[in-house]
Amino acid sequence: MELFLADLTLEDIAKQTGVSRSTVSRVVNNHPNVRDDVRKRVLEVIQITGYQPNAAARTLASQRSWTLGFVLPLSVSFFFTDPFFSHLTKGIIQACNQHNYTLALFLADTKEDEKQIIARISRKGLLDGVLVQAGHHGDQQIVGALIDADMPQVIIGRPFRSDNVNYVDTDNFSGSHNAVTHLIQLGHKRIGTVTGPLESTVGLDRKAGYIKALSECGYKVEDALIVEGDFTETGGYSAMKNMLPAKPDAVFVASDTMTIGAIRAAREAELNVPDDIAFVSFDDEAIAKISDVQLTTIRQPVEQLGITALELLIDVIKNGTNPPRHIIMDTELVIRDSCGAKQFSPQLTFSENKLT
Amino acid sequence: MELFLADLTLEDIAKQTGVSRSTVSRVVNNHPNVRDDVRKRVLEVIQITGYQPNAAARTLASQRSWTLGFVLPLSVSFFFTDPFFSHLTKGIIQACNQHNYTLALFLADTKEDEKQIIARISRKGLLDGVLVQAGHHGDQQIVGALIDADMPQVIIGRPFRSDNVNYVDTDNFSGSHNAVTHLIQLGHKRIGTVTGPLESTVGLDRKAGYIKALSECGYKVEDALIVEGDFTETGGYSAMKNMLPAKPDAVFVASDTMTIGAIRAAREAELNVPDDIAFVSFDDEAIAKISDVQLTTIRQPVEQLGITALELLIDVIKNGTNPPRHIIMDTELVIRDSCGAKQFSPQLTFSENKLT
DNA sequence: TTAGGTATTGAGAGCGCTCCCAAAAGAATG
DNA sequence: CATTCTTTTGGGAGCGCTCTCAATACCTAA
16 A cells, blocks of 8 residues: 555655655666665665656656657558557557557657657657657658758668668568468469558559469460459458459458458359459458458568567667568468468468368 | 758757747647747747657657547457457547547457556556457456556446446347348348357346347247347357257347357258248348348448547546446347348338348 | 775766746837 | 835856766786
8 A cells, every 4th residue: 555645756665764856766666786785675666655766857867758659650550450569569669568668659640640650759758769650651751850950760661762771571572472372272274352552562562473473374464363452341342343354263352351352252153262253462460360251461460560670679779770671471371361372282271270 | 841850849849949948848749829920930940840749748748648548348359350340449549539639449359458558558658548348257357457556548338337338339129120120020030049158248138138029929938939149140150059949930149250150050950041940140230231131130220430539538528527427329120031021011111221 | 905907886967958037128108 | 325126137046957078896817
């Protein structure tokens, strides 16, 4: 139980204990060079009184806030509710807890917000560093402001200009390359793709992997089989609608969420999945497993991506951006039902999945 | 363009402008009683230099951090990735942006984390107030600590002990009451329920609405038709498996996510949805519409819940908790395919849904 | 016992801002 | 033009902490 509910200061504890403010500070911050019995006495009083150092005062004096920012620019605002971000956030917070940082979340909903946020995050005394989700053309302004303000930052998602910035990303290129290669090996001939937004590096990289895989195997790349999506379910639906006239027999869709929409469109056209049309997607979010046709998909380690980004950020705060570091994380092909592989080669199945 | 990249202080701006620190402070904080020409001159220098007041210094001097916390206790940790939280968070952040607050996010992943977090959020100088997701027995400790620390708080979800605390919640009771009544009106005789966790008020309230609706119509409440779930898809799946032997012809499931699992279980038992077994669920998250059987569900205004909670918090910070305020938000029944209503009474259909 | 060294402690000067109060400047009045 | 009142300005004292530096206490060995 606490004896004092009033706001205590270092000075108060010092008086109670009969030592100086400095000594109490040393105890609180676990510095060496405090006599054991003194430390014990001080700790006791802190314990009893429930003293907690004032965060603002500490930040002001030490120039460290122990708070990190996670910024979601306008460009991701409208698919913020995609589970991708929950998982990313979860990883980031986990790492924050581990390293005793507090996380501040910034989400721009309007152009106006974004300006406000840029001002807020570049201000001194609030954040020690910033994680920014940025792989979109429009995100350069935030990145630039952060550099100007000399704020340590790590970017999540390969940015368009990657010189002199740290970033962490999934290996989108090789991931989609694997996805499409898998479809080719299954014998599909007309393989289409629903891409992500093409003003983003994710969208571009996943598309590039698709093209590379086709080219490698001597397939020709057909414009009608490439439709741009926007990472939403309805986006996937309409993209698929648009592609259908080109008669694809398999499609690589750049996200699970879009795949759900794409499958809906395929079914409306009386196509059976995976018999008439096969799908491989990207992400391996929960929906991939709970969809009625379980999705074959490229798993990316989202939570780990968040953890890695945060730990890199801490490193950057400590050691600076010299040289800038880039971390690319591996993906993994998870075979389920939507690609039809199991019908041909049951030995590929995973124990977690069974044929229905 | 900024002239100075170095860290500016009020004093610097004062010197540049030839006025005192106090005057610059007045300009920055938009106080009256500054001569127009002086204000203009100061503003110009601020503009040119890109001066931003130091957040920590300001917080220390004014005892206001303009930062609010959003706390997710251990009890919600394992379904944090449910879209419910994304939407809630989105609403909260929107309101924060609007009112110029920064949001700090706290998520406890372990008991240890939770202790850490309690210490962190009750410390002075970090947060002006806190939003806590708490409707679980285990959450009382956080609420208590916050009261002890005299930290303004608003609870999201009716807490077990609601005396002297402010909270915002969905009307879970009347929502589930409506859901079950709808099923009764459709002529179902053996209506079961997959509840939420029963150590939470959400779980309890939704179950209570179910029981009330049955009782009102003279149905008897059968234990075998009430199975506890945990708000996850697999939880819904196993709950349903357990209920199946009792031969329900309709089920009210306490969340969309669980419903997906429940439907999976029903289908494994060769039951057709909604012909053999009807479902009504709760939430109206995205999954309700993109599931292959679109879900009839109770829509709750999650984003608005977040906004409301945050605005209440701001009010509490300004005016204190006297008297404590409780806000209950209305729900709405959204009829789609899983309840089978459309087959009986097409006039109930919504334009957004069509029969397949 | 004393010199020399090391471990422990306290004082003081900030960190950069807010906010009160008194001084200065300007307006209004007789 | 003096007097009073109002508006504008500057000085100073914090806010509660950290961190350097000098002072003191303690320990060792000669």
